[in-house]
Amino acid sequence: MQTKKLEQLLNQWLSPEIISDYCPNGLQLDSEKTIEKVVTGVSATQALIDSAIALKADAILVHHGYFWKSEPAQIVGMKYQRLKKLIKNDISLFAYHLPLDVHPEFGNNVQLAKLFELEVIDPVEGIKPKGILMQAETKSATALADFASLVERKLARKPLVISGGDFLINKVAICTGGGQSFIEHALAAGVDLFITGEVSEQTVHVATEMGIHFIAAGHHATERYGIKALGEYLAANTDIQVEFVDIDNPA
Template sequence: MKIKELEAQLNQLLSAELIKDYCPNGLQIEGDRAVKKLVTGVTATQALIDKAVSLEADAILVHHGFFWKNESACITGMKRKRIAALLNHGISLFAYHLPLDVHLSLGNNAQLAQVLEIADVETIEHVKPAGVLQKGRFTSPIALSKLAQKVETKLARKPLVESGGEFDVQTIAWCTGGGQSFIEQAVAEGVDAFITGEVSEQTIHVAREMGIHFIAAGHHATERYGVKALGEYLAKEYHLDVEFVDINNPA
């Protein structure tokens, strides 16, 4: 598949041009050949790039790519080494940030709901971009301790858990990754619990004082599933050889 053809299909699928983001979405580094072998992963780290080289990949597709807003534009140090490895081996880099968070079937939020078996999923439309914060329910109430165990088992990572009171969890809101700032919007939806990837100091106070259970399950751990699902979609639709590579990250 030609590089620009793959980018066009991804842009259309993820509605990338409609979402204002903190980084460019789409083809970030152009390689020198068509894409047959594609490696997917959460973040375009040196470890992922090195693995793609060893697998003789033509392209890499990630959620966290390069060229973030307010970062230095200079290509030095770690950034130079990463980009040089891609260019020296002719490997293209595709990256989709918010578009991959919010996609209603392949997105990180949608996929996390499937992993945790959350039903009646709804997008909280007034929180932008639409899809970045979602809510749903469990088929029956679950104790916070049992939910924490489920998160740990499913995501293979022990979460940070803060109780908002003595009540079980039936309704829940979530935002994968660094979504802790959405906790007050989750409270406004009247849910019992809020799950995201990260935690800030003030998040704990909000949970305690506003009476909502809070779970920080890991930025990386909550965002494995969107790019993996997207790669599986591309393999099925375009007959690409796709391999998901999970570079462990405890954060």
């Protein structure tokens, strides 16, 4: 499959044109190769590029790509070295940021909710883009300590846990990655627990003073599962071979 054809297919599944984002979604670096093997990963780091080269991949598909609105436009330093290796090895790069976070089937939020064995997974209404904040229910009322143990076991890392009081968890809101600013939207949705990847200083105060449990489980750790699911879907629906490579990141 050629790069443009693969981009058309991915765009058909993810609909990036309907979402305003901080970076270009879709094909970020072209290639003349026919794509037979794709490496997927969370971020297009040098380590992921090196892994793709070693695995003889024709393309890389990630959640965090390049050309963010807040970064310098010059192609120098780290950005130059990354692009140089991609071009030298004729490897194309595809990236989907918010479209992958919010997707109702293989989005980061939905996949994390399923990983935590939650049920009745739906977007919190009135928050744009739709699906950036999801809500779901536990199978039964669960103590915060027990839910935190589940998170640690599933993600293989110890999360930061803030108690909002002495109450059980029945309803959970999720926004993966750097979604801590959505805690007050989670409060308004009436959930017992809000899960995201990162934490800010004020997030702790909101949780303790407003009475909502909070878990920060890691930006990278909470966003492994959307890109993995997308890659699996790509492999199941095309002749392309797909391999997920997890470059560990403690943040």
